[in-house]
Amino acid sequence: MSENRTLYTITVFSENTVGVLNQITTIFTRRQLNIETLSVSPSAIKGIHKFTITTFSDNEEVIKKLIPLIDKRVDILKAYYNTNEDLVHQELALYKLSTEKVLEHGSIEYLVRKYNVRILEVSTDCVVFLKAGHYEETQGLFDELADTIGVLQFVRSGRIAITKSKVERLSDMLAKREQDNQDRLNSL
Amino acid sequence: MNKVNQSPAIVSPSAEAQPISGSEILIRSLLAEGVETIFGYPGGAIMPVFDALYDHKERIKHILVRHEQGAVHAAQGYARVSDKVGVALVTSGPGATNAITGITDAMMDSTPLVVISGQVISSLLGSDAFQEADVIGITQPITKWAYQIRRVEDIAWAVSRAFHIAASGRPGPVVLDIAKDTQVNKCIFDYQKTSFLRSYQPVPDMDEEQIRMAAELISNAKKPYALVGQGVILGHAEKELVAFLEKADVPFASTILGLSAVPTDHPLNCGMLGMHGNVAPNLKTNECDVLIAIGMRFDDRVTGDLKTYAKQAKVIHFDIDPAEINKNVQTTVKVVGDVKQTLPKVTEHLQKGSHQEWRAEFKPFDKKEFETVISNELFPGTGPIKMGEVVHKVTEATQNSAICVTDVGQHQMMSTRYFKYTQTRSLVTSGGLGTMGFGLPAGIGAKYGAPDRTVCIFVGDGGLQMTIQEFGTILEYGVDVKIILLNNNYLGMVRQWQELFFDERYSETHLKNPDFIKIADAYNIRGRKVTEREELDGAIDEMLSHKGAYLLEVVVETKGMVYPMIPSGGCVTNILLGNGHKL
Numbered sequence: 001m002s003e004n005r006t007l008y009t010i011t012v013f014s015e016n017t018v019g020v021l022n023q024i025t026t027i028f029t030r031r032q033l034n035i036e037t038l039s040v041s042p043s044a045i046k047g048i049h050k051f052t053i054t055t056f057s058d059n060e061e062v063i064k065k066l067i068p069l070i071d072k073r074v075d076i077l078k079a080y081y082n083t084n085e086d087l088v089h090q091e092l093a094l095y096k097l098s099t100e101k102v103l104e105h106g107s108i109e110y111l112v113r114k115y116n117v118r119i120l121e122v123s124t125d126c127v128v129f130l131k132a133g134h135y136e137e138t139q140g141l142f143d144e145l146a147d148t149i150g151v152l153q154f155v156r157s158g159r160i161a162i163t164k165s166k167v168e169r170l171s172d173m174l175a176k177r178e179q180d181n182q183d184r185l186n187s188l
Numbered sequence: 189m190n191k192v193n194q195s196p197a198i199v200s201p202s203a204e205a206q207p208i209s210g211s212e213i214l215i216r217s218l219l220a221e222g223v224e225t226i227f228g229y230p231g232g233a234i235m236p237v238f239d240a241l242y243d244h245k246e247r248i249k250h251i252l253v254r255h256e257q258g259a260v261h262a263a264q265g266y267a268r269v270s271d272k273v274g275v276a277l278v279t280s281g282p283g284a285t286n287a288i289t290g291i292t293d294a295m296m297d298s299t300p301l302v303v304i305s306g307q308v309i310s311s312l313l314g315s316d317a318f319q320e321a322d323v324i325g326i327t328q329p330i331t332k333w334a335y336q337i338r339r340v341e342d343i344a345w346a347v348s349r350a351f352h353i354a355a356s357g358r359p360g361p362v363v364l365d366i367a368k369d370t371q372v373n374k375c376i377f378d379y380q381k382t383s384f385l386r387s388y389q390p391v392p393d394m395d396e397e398q399i400r401m402a403a404e405l406i407s408n409a410k411k412p413y414a415l416v417g418q419g420v421i422l423g424h425a426e427k428e429l430v431a432f433l434e435k436a437d438v439p440f441a442s443t444i445l446g447l448s449a450v451p452t453d454h455p456l457n458c459g460m461l462g463m464h465g466n467v468a469p470n471l472k473t474n475e476c477d478v479l480i481a482i483g484m485r486f487d488d489r490v491t492g493d494l495k496t497y498a499k500q501a502k503v504i505h506f507d508i509d510p511a512e513i514n515k516n517v518q519t520t521v522k523v524v525g526d527v528k529q530t531l532p533k534v535t536e537h538l539q540k541g542s543h544q545e546w547r548a549e550f551k552p553f554d555k556k557e558f559e560t561v562i563s564n565e566l567f568p569g570t571g572p573i574k575m576g577e578v579v580h581k582v583t584e585a586t587q588n589s590a591i592c593v594t595d596v597g598q599h600q601m602m603s604t605r606y607f608k609y610t611q612t613r614s615l616v617t618s619g620g621l622g623t624m625g626f627g628l629p630a631g632i633g634a635k636y637g638a639p640d641r642t643v644c645i646f647v648g649d650g651g652l653q654m655t656i657q658e659f660g661t662i663l664e665y666g667v668d669v670k671i672i673l674l675n676n677n678y679l680g681m682v683r684q685w686q687e688l689f690f691d692e693r694y695s696e697t698h699l700k701n702p703d704f705i706k707i708a709d710a711y712n713i714r715g716r717k718v719t720e721r722e723e724l725d726g727a728i729d730e731m732l733s734h735k736g737a738y739l740l741e742v743v744v745e746t747k748g749m750v751y752p753m754i755p756s757g758g759c760v761t762n763i764l765l766g767n768g769h770k771l
Contacts, residue, residue, distance in 0.1 A: 015387050018336070019324055026329040068511035074333045074353055077387045174386055181384040 231279025419483015
């Protein structure tokens with residue numbers, strides 16, 4: 001794959017109805033865009049879901065054209081894209097390790113300090129680490145654990161992100177739409 | 189009638205307060221939306237709806253087609269000429285999948301449709317039940333909205349949303365997939381028309397600054413040139429368009445779907461754009477200084493190679509769909525919004541223009557095209573009958589007042605090139621998807637949409653046989669359509685490409701055809717086959733004066749070619765005229 005490709009983060013707000021994800025992904029599929037990560041959850045506004053999707057592209061034009069196509073779907077409220085510079089973003093990763101091997105290795109304090117790891121679970125069989133961070137950071141810990149202790153199970157969440165510059169104006173947009181509609185009804 | 193056989197809606201005088209079946213709710217919802225005509229085909233999973241329809245025969249006319257593809261194309265033809273939402277009603281599984289081509293066609297050509305499909309009972313959903321298909325999964329990418337109804341309480345709500353979504357903004361098809369149990373379950377009917385959805389902004393906000401900039405660009409242009417698309421027709425902005433064009437004195441050309449928005453003989457009308465469009469309109473795209481695109485989407489059949497398309501021009505793009513702006517062609521000024529509102533605003537800011545010299549620059553190319561292509565196509569005098577000749581004679585015989593419906597292929601290009609229009613909504617053709625088999629059922633639908641107008645359906649021998657079963661619909665209802673079959677015993681457009689680009693290797697394009705007149709006769713359709721030029725005028729008169737459906741089969745030149753032609757992906761100035769002619 002091309003070296004000068006950029007990771008774009010696409011944020012989508014939608015009504016919480018069946019099949020919205022399919023509507024979004026078919027737009028990616030038609031344009032041969034591979035979804036790198038995906039995170040979906042209820043947004044700050046009740047009944048509205050927020051999708052955070054990342055995808056690589058070597059052409060910003062492709063992403064620019066993607067946004068209005070998502071935006072125009074009836075169930076979608078708003079879509080926009082950003083690059084990493086515009087965002088505060090985060091991923092979570094969970095690592096399951098063998099307790100026996102961890103104890104053998106004897107490096108828990110080192111790992112916790114170096115990677116700011118939280119320990120979620122310790123049993124006679126396994127230890128579960130949690131690490132929040134950027135991809136490189138969660139990957140860094142994985143690589144070190146894999147080389148030393150060995151990782152029994154590993155999972156990483158999709159990216160979640162918040163824009164640095166702009167305030168999220170979805171509620172303003174909704175208020176304006178409601179007001180415009182009220183004006184329209186009053187003018188009838 | 190026996191009360192037992194009637195729906196509760198009709199039996200009970202105080203029906204409003206009584207729970208009624210989902211099917212009854214569906215029909216009443218359609219009535220609330222003003223639906224008078226439905227094209228459909230029954231089957232197991234939609235039977236309760238057809239049963240309810242039985243009680244409403246007086247108010248809703250159901251046209252039983254012979255294949256679900258025909259139902260959707262008929263609904264498209266109906267919608268395109270009548271400016272109403274077309275409605276198709278089909279069963280689950282194969283009924284719904286047969287409708288897919290028409291739905292996709294409607295999506296590409298922005299035709300407002302509501303397609304209602306039956307679905308297996310909700311408890312069986314996802315179990316590979318008999319005649320179950322994932323209709324929502326299949327249709328989401330080819331509809332404006334697709335929704336599965338699994339609760340009887342949702343029926344009225346969903347129908348109301350469906351009509352609002354299909355008809356508003358940039359129109360398009362909507363699919364409602366309705367599980368069979370919801371068709372029989374009961375609830376109270378309460379219909380609220382939808383006019384607002386917070387997640388859906390059908391008409392984007394107008395930007396006064398862009399309007400002013402557009403007006404300024406056009407006022408200062410030396411060689412302004414407008415491209416008119418179907419958006420003008422869909423936006424009911426024909427008058428506003430003419431006012432704009434006349435004040436600015438801007439020559440214009442139409443996309444295929446934009447044809448008939450302005451009468452053919454309007455002095456500013458320069459003709460048709462695109463691969464088989466007129467010479468001057470294509471050439472001048474690359475000579476104008478300001479290109480004004482109005483309700484069109486820069487389809488590749490119009491632009492050819494984007495790298496060489498209108499690079500010298502500043503582009504102003506009027507569209508209701510923000511996703512069309514900068515999709516194919518980079519715009520200088522974008523005028524988003526409803527063209528019925530934006531055009532007058534721009535006109536208001538315009539200075540009165542005068543571009544006689546620039547307009548005169550089109551004329552030598554019109555003359556060239558007439559001499560090298562048109563005169564031989566329309567007035568060959570001797571030799572085999574030409575497709576263009578037939579179209580020309582038919583449009584003249586109807587005083588250019590008929591509705592032209594076409595199938596897809598060479599005859600389509602000839603029809604769109606040579607048919608003439610005096611009123612809007614007079615062309616029904618499959619533009620974006622290029623669906624063979626579209627013509628006959630779309631023509632039937634068009635006749636229901638405009639019963640007082642003459643409907644001329646131009647078809648080829650290939651396309652007609654893709655939906656020829658709709659002769660049955662004509663038989664059943666006596667639909668008065670005039671079918672002009674331009675028979676060259678070839679899949680002509682593919683054959684043309686084989687001749688030009690595949691070393692005349694005619695792979696699978698020759699057709700051994702049946703006796704079409706006999707087939708028509710079997711369906712009680714009057715028919716006549718014309719092989720000689722001398723018979724043509726008389727046969728056209730006979731067809732037009734005949735009360736009822738008529739099949740006029742004209743045996744045309746076997747290896748006729750559609751010129752001019754811009755080879756696929758080529759520059760709009762790279763125009764082939766054929767027969768050794770050069771520009």
